[in-house]
Amino acid sequence: MSHITAMEPLFTPAETARIDQAAPAHGATLPALMEHAGRAVADAIHRRYRPCRVLVLAGPGNNGGDGYVAARHLAARGWPVMVAPVGTPRPGSPAADAAAQWRFPLVDATTARVSAADLVIDAIFGAGLARDLAPDCAALLAAARTLVAIDMPSGVDGATGALRGQAARAALTITFVARKPGHLLLPGKAQCGTVLCADIAMPPGAIATITPSVWRNTPALWQLPVLAAAGHKFDRGHLTILAGAMSGAAILAANAARRAGVGLLTLATDTPLTGAAPGIMIRTDPLATLLTDPRRQVWLCGPGLGIDRAGPLLATLIAANRTILADADALTACADHPERLHGVGVITPHEGEFSRVFPDLAGDKLSRARAAATITGAVVVLKGEDTVIAAPDGRAAINDNAPPSLATAGSGDTLSGIIAGLLTQGMPAFEAACAGVWLHGAAAHTHGPGLIAEDLAEALPAVLATLQATRNTT
CATH class of the missing domain: 3.40.1190.20 (Ribokinase)
Known part of the structure; x- marks a missing residue:
């Protein structure tokens, strides 16, 4: 039985985006938050797995940016890491800056690359996907032997737990600030594996811009x-x-x-x-x-x-x-x-x-x-x-x-x-x-x-x- 801590609100992807937007006014830049998030992913993987061949599937948005940062921190610890872009970050965005800090070669995102990796990091879309996952992305994720998702397995609706297309099952999902309803609601819950919620130093003032109405049921x-x-x-x-x-x-x-x-x-x-x-x-x-x-x-x-x-x-x-x-x-x-x-x-x-x-x-x-x-x-x-x-x-x-x-x-x-x-x-x-x-x-x-x-x-x-x-x- 877990210790009794603070109440745990559940924020939808839209609410999480509003918290992110409020962060700079409360003293935390988006690049700094992305650095904290990527490091948290690398730390979680390092604690749970032995060093092995890692492939990061990096999408074009902030989820992909988190993936580039995680790749950099794992590589700095001596892990063999490759990054396969699945889309190009918008120029000048925090994700583009994170991608520019990746000093190693990029590889093509193919099912052969995915199946050859010991561990695959899903940093394609996270919780905010507003459409069904494209079949080619779904095929990439399905080829993974061990999958770790950043924020939410791509293809799982963070607000409802519904599947948007074919979502692969992750062994571990690392989210930030607070869990989302989709982490707890079926069928998405079954795709998340173990869910960890990492502290990324989000300012309390930014979090307070959202009045929660949904909570995880804890004592x-x-x-x-x-x-x-x-x-x-x-x-x-x-x-x-x-x-x-x-x-x-x-x-x-x-x-x-x-x-x-x-x-x-x-x-x-x-x-x-x-x-x-x-x-x-x-x-x-x-x-x-x-x-x-x-x-x-x-x-x-x-x-x-x-x-x-x-x-x-x-x-x-x-x-x-x-x-x-x-x-x-x-x-x-x-x-x-x-x-x-x-x-x-x-x-x-x-x-x-x-x-x-x-x-x-x-x-x-x-x-x-x-x-x-x-x-x-x-x-x-x-x-x-x-x-x-x-x-x-x-x-x-x-x-x-x-x-x-x-x-x-x-x-x-x-x-x-x-x-x-x-x-x-x-x-x-x-x-x-x-x-x-x-x-x-x-x-x-x-x-x-x-x-x-x-x-x-x-x-x-x-x-x-x-x-x-x-x-x-x-």
Whole structure:
């Protein structure tokens, strides 16, 4: 588990360009920043690889300029380096100046040259490519045995993670100042390999010209509830989960919510229920009766409930002005009718549920999640390896700690339970959703191989203990 550091904004290529443009006014010239960037690339390669034959594919822009600088620094350390231009820098540009400082011969950019190199540096376009990657460039990159990308693998859209043509898979990507959404969003995420974010001495004043709205989801983004020394269970809230005939889903959510710290938990059901832990209360009263208790402010509706029951029960909860997390069957009950979710606090759809509720929303994952949050007024957790959490006010976070082992039955029910448990303890909806998603991924990593959904709640105490210890030493 990583140390807790500062919040990590994610900047689009357009925002990064604006930061670059602001840098000179804050005391950093573009040639100096390019020198820092190229040196950072050379340093990263030197730390991770033994000296070997390197070919730099240098494009015509600043990405190519970074490549020329990296080549010069590697050559100064005794690495055998060749540079193959893929385009000519604009005369007088920082990239042209960097190219002029390369004192060794240039070679033609051919697939034969690429395949003969031990390591190829992709310095062609980076994150700012506004068109599909040309087939000849794609063929060059595809011929590399080991590929290291500067900023972003050429052909990956830095704003969305979409592939612009055929993008080769890098083993290592070195970016600068801040990661971009495309480093975390599929399919681009899979093309980046290990991503490093290097400090290139960008002035804080230049960075401050951008007000971030998207962040990488890390513990720096939220603060978990702190237990009061004189507190009691009612201070930690009372969560009610609606349970149906498939009660296992509700029980998974309940176990996770309790491990996340909720004080009291009730499973409300109208069918016989077995398998719940002793600390879980079971109530068979009508929903209207349960809603007369003012302590029951937070409700989880959907897991295992059944579509026919979920729709009317969700509508009743909304009318009662409760804090609601809607998942699973409650979402499917709103297929083609997102307006039925108005009044819900958090929704947690996977892609199939999302497409049923929002069939008209198209585009990249980040944009779709944000649009859904605007339409419903709810915090949207659009799940996957690259889960996006989007708030109606425009804030968004992208999560990148989910291992493939989370693709197991009941995992989503556990996630909804964790988030609902944090909501019950008073966390704001966006922060509770972000924290729940991160804790879910961390629990899976903590457990390791052989994960099933039941393991996630049991792994949470170790995650919470490590997180608490990390905060205490930060």
